[in-house]
Amino acid sequence: MNPQDYTLQLWPGAASGMAHQVDWLIIAFTIVTLFLVVPIFVCFTYWAWKYRRGRNVDRSHRESRNVKIELSWMLIPFAITLVFFVWAARLYDIEQHPPPNAMVVQAIGRQWMWKFQHPGGQWEINDLHVPENTPVLIDMISQDVVHDLYVPALRIQMDTIPGRRTQLWFKADRTGQFLLECAEFCGTDHSEMAGSLIVMTPAAYQAWLAHAGAEPSLAAAGKMLFSSYGCSGCHGPNSTVRAPSLIGLYGHPVPMQGGGVLVADTAYIRDKILDPGKRRIAGYKQVMPRYAGKMPEADLLRIIAYVQSLGQSGGGA
Amino acid sequence: MSPSDLALRDPVVPEATIARQPDYLHAKQTLSSWFFTTDHKRIGILYLVSITFFFILGAIAAGLIRLSLLVPNGSIFSNDFYDKMFTLHGVIMVWFFLIPSIPNTFGNFLIPLMIGAKDVAFPRLNLMSWYLYMVAALFTLICVVLGGVDTGWTFYTPYSTFYSNSWVLPALIGVVLIGFSSIMTAVNFVVTVHTMRAPGMTWFRMPLFIWSLYATSLIILLATPVLTITLVLLIASRAFGFAVFDPANGGDPVLYQHMFWFYSHPAVYIMVLPGMGVMSELVTAFASKRVFGYRFIAYSSMAIAALSFFVWGHHMFYNGMSESASLTFSILSFTIAVPSAVKVYNWTATIHKGEVRLDTPLLYAMGWIGLFVVGGLTGLFLASLAIDGHVHDTYFVVAHFHYIMVGATVEAFLGALHFWWPKMTGRLYSEAWGRVSAFLTFIGFNVTFFPQFILGYLGMPRRYNTYDPQFQVLNVVSSAGATILAAAYIFPMIYLIYSLFYGERAGPNPWDARGLEWTTTSPPPPHNFETPPIVDFDPYDYPSRAPEGG
Numbered sequence: 130m131n132p133q134d135y136t137l138q139l140w141p142g143a144a145s146g147m148a149h150q151v152d153w154l155i156i157a158f159t160i161v162t163l164f165l166v167v168p169i170f171v172c173f174t175y176w177a178w179k180y181r182r183g184r185n186v187d188r189s190h191r192e193s194r195n196v197k198i199e200l201s202w203m204l205i206p207f208a209i210t211l212v213f214f215v216w217a218a219r220l221y222d223i224e225q226h227p228p229p230n231a232m233v234v235q236a237i238g239r240q241w242m243w244k245f246q247h248p249g250g251q252w253e254i255n256d257l258h259v260p261e262n263t264p265v266l267i268d269m270i271s272q273d274v275v276h277d278l279y280v281p282a283l284r285i286q287m288d289t290i291p292g293r294r295t296q297l298w299f300k301a302d303r304t305g306q307f308l309l310e311c312a313e314f315c316g317t318d319h320s321e322m323a324g325s326l327i328v329m330t331p332a333a334y335q336a337w338l339a340h341a342g343a344e345p346s347l348a349a350a351g352k353m354l355f356s357s358y359g360c361s362g363c364h365g366p367n368s369t370v371r372a373p374s375l376i377g378l379y380g381h382p383v384p385m386q387g388g389g390v391l392v393a394d395t396a397y398i399r400d401k402i403l404d405p406g407k408r409r410i411a412g413y414k415q416v417m418p419r420y421a422g423k424m425p426e427a428d429l430l431r432i433i434a435y436v437q438s439l440g441q442s443g444g445g446a
Numbered sequence: 447m448s449p450s451d452l453a454l455r456d457p458v459v460p461e462a463t464i465a466r467q468p469d470y471l472h473a474k475q476t477l478s479s480w481f482f483t484t485d486h487k488r489i490g491i492l493y494l495v496s497i498t499f500f501f502i503l504g505a506i507a508a509g510l511i512r513l514s515l516l517v518p519n520g521s522i523f524s525n526d527f528y529d530k531m532f533t534l535h536g537v538i539m540v541w542f543f544l545i546p547s548i549p550n551t552f553g554n555f556l557i558p559l560m561i562g563a564k565d566v567a568f569p570r571l572n573l574m575s576w577y578l579y580m581v582a583a584l585f586t587l588i589c590v591v592l593g594g595v596d597t598g599w600t601f602y603t604p605y606s607t608f609y610s611n612s613w614v615l616p617a618l619i620g621v622v623l624i625g626f627s628s629i630m631t632a633v634n635f636v637v638t639v640h641t642m643r644a645p646g647m648t649w650f651r652m653p654l655f656i657w658s659l660y661a662t663s664l665i666i667l668l669a670t671p672v673l674t675i676t677l678v679l680l681i682a683s684r685a686f687g688f689a690v691f692d693p694a695n696g697g698d699p700v701l702y703q704h705m706f707w708f709y710s711h712p713a714v715y716i717m718v719l720p721g722m723g724v725m726s727e728l729v730t731a732f733a734s735k736r737v738f739g740y741r742f743i744a745y746s747s748m749a750i751a752a753l754s755f756f757v758w759g760h761h762m763f764y765n766g767m768s769e770s771a772s773l774t775f776s777i778l779s780f781t782i783a784v785p786s787a788v789k790v791y792n793w794t795a796t797i798h799k800g801e802v803r804l805d806t807p808l809l810y811a812m813g814w815i816g817l818f819v820v821g822g823l824t825g826l827f828l829a830s831l832a833i834d835g836h837v838h839d840t841y842f843v844v845a846h847f848h849y850i851m852v853g854a855t856v857e858a859f860l861g862a863l864h865f866w867w868p869k870m871t872g873r874l875y876s877e878a879w880g881r882v883s884a885f886l887t888f889i890g891f892n893v894t895f896f897p898q899f900i901l902g903y904l905g906m907p908r909r910y911n912t913y914d915p916q917f918q919v920l921n922v923v924s925s926a927g928a929t930i931l932a933a934a935y936i937f938p939m940i941y942l943i944y945s946l947f948y949g950e951r952a953g954p955n956p957w958d959a960r961g962l963e964w965t966t967t968s969p970p971p972p973h974n975f976e977t978p979p980i981v982d983f984d985p986y987d988y989p990s991r992a993p994e995g996g
Contacts, residue, residue, distance in 0.1 A: 137919040141904045151832050155903075158830065162823045169794050173815055176797045181804060182734070188799045193736040202791045203742075207784050210826055214780050217830030218773055224835060225769050240609070274605040275699055277764070277839055281905020284836035288765035290700065291604060292693030295766040308914060312839035312907040314598045316605055317525050320910035404696070422694050 144282040144303045151284040158213045165206050227266045227298035236269035237426050238276035238289035241318040251341035255324025260334035266298040272426045277313035280326050301328040351435025354428050379440020384411040398433050469969040484569035490555030500542035507535035512925040520912040528911035529596035536599030541624050548720035552862050553659045559963035560653050562644025562979040567637040575630035585620035589613045603691035603702040607683040622677050625670045632666035646981035653985050657744040658723030661751035665712045673709035707758040715754040717851045721858030728861050729793045730986045731959035732808035733800025737986050739792040746785035753782040763834050779829035806880030810861030813888035821850025842902025845895045853891050868952030872969045875945040886934035893927030
């Protein structure tokens with residue numbers, strides 16, 4: 130389905146296995162519900178006509194209660210619909226668990242545009258290029274209000290929330306261009322916060338990456354920001370006097386002030402940058418300034434990527 | 447029109463009406479006798495007039511929305527204007543029409559009549575509730591005059607707190623105030639039902655309309671204070687920078703969503719339950735038959751009221767809520783369909799072997815069944831997790847909640863209006879025009895909203911002024927349907943007002959219906975009954991054996 134195709138359309142194009150599964154689910158559910166409701170419409174209308182006043186029809190054996198019948202039409206339809214609860218929940222469970230090898234794309238929503246950044250640092254606005262048959266995990270956050278990343282052809286969406294990371298993953302299995310929209314009202318130009326998901330063959334994707342606005346990788350860009358924000362002054366490799374070294378930090382346990390141990394994940398690193406006074410670690414005085422409201426999300430995610438890379442390079446558990 | 451219809455409209459005035467004292471409409475006719483009245487019937491009429499005014503305002507906003515969506519590129523209205531229109535439409539229709547519609551007009555008018563009381567328990571509180579409604583309405587109108595509000599009726603943070611440049615505060619104050627108006631009415635109904643029933647009117651002799659309004663009032667009493675608290679926090683955030691919902695300062699915007707829907711999902715049942723009560727009255731009266739399964743219908747109202755508090759999370763499946771929470775809210779949302787289903791099946795069984803008259807109120811009731819069932823079942827689709835992941839925040843949701851909240855409530859409201867109009871005004875309206883309007887309502891509604899299910903499944907998000915051109919055909923169909931719907935709303939306004947002056951006089955019981963309200967004159971005297979009724983019969987005591995043919 131190209132967006133240029135303006136004819137009346139009654140079923141959306143599908144670009145992933147999940148999309149087909151959701152389609153089968155809703156088709157089956159619709160058929161079953163028709164079996165439950167068409168009798169109501171038919172009986173109500175037919176009886177209203179058949180038993181209209183003045184007609185001489187058999188009205189004997191009128192009932193005004195029958196507990197068995199009532200219980201059966203309460204519980205049987207309910208039991209049938211529960212099948213669909215389970216079916217839908219199983220698909221949802223798949224949506225909630227991205228495969229570990231998924232390619233991670235960072236996304237930032239803001240009034241009124243999407244910014245996507247590929248693992249190699251290439252970024253784009255509103256459009257998202259992905260390779261087909263590859264699981265892609267979109268790790269997103271909003272810089273201002275609540276948005277919602279929605280790709281109808283994948284039958285999936287997820288809210289993009291300020292101050293909280295959310296995730297969505299998919300595996301597109303068809304090349305082409307598909308609508309990508311914001312589904313949560315976010316202000317005046319909400320309806321224009323849209324672009325395309327462009328699914329390409331892996332080779333075409335590699336070629337696109339090579340030509341796309343090549344910014345240094347996230348971690349490399351983060352390294353530069355690490356010094357320009359002055360982080361390196363205290364957290365630099367040779368300085369362990371005022372602040373802990375960050376080498377080998379990521380993914381490893383940290384002793385907390387007041388006892389306890391916490392594993393340093395991205396959420397923890399993010400919290401410590403924005404509000405260092407929270408969740409203090411043992412052995413250091415609280416001297417670091419807060420960066421909440423002072424560091425744009427784009428910079429923040431680069432610095433986190435850099436800290437993450439320090440954890441993987443050094444240390445070793 | 448069958449001969450039986452003509453017999454119904456027999457213009458012979460019953461002798462009792464000749465010597466009686468003036469009815470409630472004619473007892474006093476000064477302006478102050480209306481504005482300082484404590485008569486529940488007059489307050490019901492005051493509400494009817496004010497609610498109709500706001501319905502027209504909300505409908506105009508809807509018309510402008512449908513006009514804008516005729517073209518995909520937003521060339522008719524600016525995005526800003528469009529956003530303000532759908533916000534105005536939502537705020538007015540939800541709080542100034544749907545929630546008060548049936549309870550505050552028909553509930554006020556009918557509860558004392560149906561249980562054989564002189565008035566509600568707290569008549570002055572009842573009047574104050576109407577004044578609060580009007581003050582709240584004033585704030586909303588001020589907000590519109592100043593330039594409107596563009597947050598959507600949901601007021602999601604942090605857009606509503608720090609990003610919107612529109613008049614959010616007056617709109618919020620209006621909604622907080624109207625919440626108190628709702629609470630006052632609900633307190634009144636609960637106390638009235640508990641303490642004012644006529645001798646012999648036991649709980650299981652109450653009409654099912656009373657049961658459903660009793661359940662509605664309990665929801666209002668328990669849920670509305672949560673909305674008040676939420677919106678007061680929102681006002682504090684916007685006016686004084688409170689951080690509770692502000693992520694930049696450690697607040698949580700998702701907390702707002704939970705608090706908001708903790709009220710706003712039960713609120714859906716505040717809108718739907720009274721319509722179910724109306725259905726029980728209409729179906730029995732026009733089938734001239736005892737209701738099938740009285741107890742199940744009564745209990746199911748209470749079950750809906752209780753369950754309605756446990757399902758709010760289904761509005762948040764795709765905002766990062768934990769998987770276990772999503773599963774819980776999904777299955778709880780499936781269970782609430784059970785008490786709704788039993789009612790629908792029982793009404794269908796009531797029609798079976800009845801003596802059915804296909805008059806205007808029953809046509810509206812049949813429309814109600816059609817819209818409610820479609821709305822309810824698509825609600826199950828939305829409660830299914832993976833389907834919600836696709837159609838959440840799209841036109842599928844818009845279509846779903848218009849079927850269930852608007853379609854069902856409006857059909858019930860109009861059905862009730864046509865059914866009790868002779869009681870309220872003492873006049874009969876044109877049956878032919880009534881039937882035409884009932885048909886048009888059903889057809890117009892489906893043409894307007896059914897295409898929106900498809901639009902949603904195709905992936906058109908809600909609250910879009912500009913959209914992908916592939917969605918245009920269905921949007922044009924939807925807008926065309928809205929014009930049919932507009933006609934269906936305008937006709938009753940004309941012929942009902944006409945009937946006030948030229949309609950035939952109605953006797954005390956033009957429909958040959960059961961229930962205490964039909965035992966008094968039309969319109970009723972100021973204190974409802976010439977002699978206080980004593981109840982020694984069951985509800986809906988229509989002849990248990992059908993008369994022979996004829």
